[in-house]
Amino acid sequence: MKKDKKTEDTIKQVARAMFIQKGFTGTTTREIASEAGTNLALVNYYFRSKEQLFKQIMLESLHEFFESVVDIFNDNNTTLEIKLERLVERYIDQLTQHPDIPMFILSEIRSNPEIFFKEFLKGTKIRQTVLFNQLTTHLKEKQKQKINPIHIMMNVMSMTLFPFIVKPMISQVTEMPEHEYQALMQERKKLIPMWVKQMVN
Amino acid sequence: MKKDKKTEDTIKQVARAMFIQKGFTGTTTREIASEAGTNLALVNYYFRSKEQLFKQIMLESLHEFFESVVDIFNDNNTTLEIKLERLVERYIDQLTQHPDIPMFILSEIRSNPEIFFKEFLKGTKIRQTVLFNQLTTHLKEKQKQKINPIHIMMNVMSMTLFPFIVKPMISQVTEMPEHEYQALMQERKKLIPMWVKQMVN
DNA sequence: GTCTATATTCTGATAGAC
DNA sequence: GTCTATCAGAATATAGAC
Numbered sequence: 001m002k003k004d005k006k007t008e009d010t011i012k013q014v015a016r017a018m019f020i021q022k023g024f025t026g027t028t029t030r031e032i033a034s035e036a037g038t039n040l041a042l043v044n045y046y047f048r049s050k051e052q053l054f055k056q057i058m059l060e061s062l063h064e065f066f067e068s069v070v071d072i073f074n075d076n077n078t079t080l081e082i083k084l085e086r087l088v089e090r091y092i093d094q095l096t097q098h099p100d101i102p103m104f105i106l107s108e109i110r111s112n113p114e115i116f117f118k119e120f121l122k123g124t125k126i127r128q129t130v131l132f133n134q135l136t137t138h139l140k141e142k143q144k145q146k147i148n149p150i151h152i153m154m155n156v157m158s159m160t161l162f163p164f165i166v167k168p169m170i171s172q173v174t175e176m177p178e179h180e181y182q183a184l185m186q187e188r189k190k191l192i193p194m195w196v197k198q199m200v201n
Numbered sequence: 202m203k204k205d206k207k208t209e210d211t212i213k214q215v216a217r218a219m220f221i222q223k224g225f226t227g228t229t230t231r232e233i234a235s236e237a238g239t240n241l242a243l244v245n246y247y248f249r250s251k252e253q254l255f256k257q258i259m260l261e262s263l264h265e266f267f268e269s270v271v272d273i274f275n276d277n278n279t280t281l282e283i284k285l286e287r288l289v290e291r292y293i294d295q296l297t298q299h300p301d302i303p304m305f306i307l308s309e310i311r312s313n314p315e316i317f318f319k320e321f322l323k324g325t326k327i328r329q330t331v332l333f334n335q336l337t338t339h340l341k342e343k344q345k346q347k348i349n350p351i352h353i354m355m356n357v358m359s360m361t362l363f364p365f366i367v368k369p370m371i372s373q374v375t376e377m378p379e380h381e382y383q384a385l386m387q388e389r390k391k392l393i394p395m396w397v398k399q400m401v402n
Numbered sequence: 403g404t405c406t407a408t409a410t411t412c413t414g415a416t417a418g419a420c
Numbered sequence: 421g422t423c424t425a426t427c428a429g430a431a432t433a434t435a436g437a438c
Binding site: 022023025026103106109110111113117124125126127147148150157159161162166168170172173174176184188191195198199 | 360364366389392
Binding site: 229230231241242245250251 | 430431432433434
């Protein structure tokens, strides 16, 4: 049972890449098996069904994507400014390595919203985070109560994540080589926190 | 031939709604036919194939989405500031009515990138627009040559479009009722141009 | 133009030999 | 654990009657 994990791991690794690239419906078990150098009977032998396999991979992706910043959101020992810098930096670093994850998550939410929230996102409440409270307080102190803090959170996430979501389009429309695009993303680590600071001061 | 367009139009209208909501692979011709009150033979009679039908609808959606702002991008008689205001306002108005269009386009690009650029986006070059040139000049005048104007364009598009792309998620994570979300989007018509102005001055 | 019936292909899943 | 063969269902597309 614990003897030979090689085939199982290969299947999962291949499935992960294909699901992330082409989604659940865009991927067939036969393709996964073939790419993993085996047959579809083994895919079902190890993972019971395509859906089970998919759920494992989606759960891991969500974990990677959200859990990696939860500690930043709820750190009691850092200022708002530091939190924003760390948040942006961590996301850009992570997305540089795995740029397809956000689109993967968004696409699957789109094609299966109900199941998604029941199964995966059970109680993620941004209003209850330390970061959100610090932001609310800060806006009050600066006499900017009229600006809903949700706007600022949206802006941070927008400016950080959106460029990765539209990456395939940007490359086309701006005629930009890969390394130049990467360099831009690195610049944004410093720029986004600066822009956000201007918004809230 | 030009006598009775009713059935054809109904099929197309139904197909449009379903494709935009569930994508190409997520939609079946049988569903389209059934929803349109007919059978799948007629779908193929009028549109030859599922793919042909889809291409028509995607082309129209892209046209709606891009063509609607081309005139703003290339207006020779407005300032940079006015252009930004109009761009944001037009997109937010349009997306308030059709919030699923961006995700529709992005999803289909993801599942079929090659065909997409060959077939649909043949030569959209943002660097050659009047807006882009005005922005470049403005940054120079303000001694901000170090900031690539692409950053600013990305920010405008990010802050405007991203909230609609993640709408299903936002509603869940922030526990926000629909009308409140709509109100926020309306506020952003004024806020985004203001924030962008701060960035470039 | 419209419909029923059917051909064809593809996909997820399982049975059963080794 | 691994493979071949096969089933069951669904989907696109078309043939042919009206």
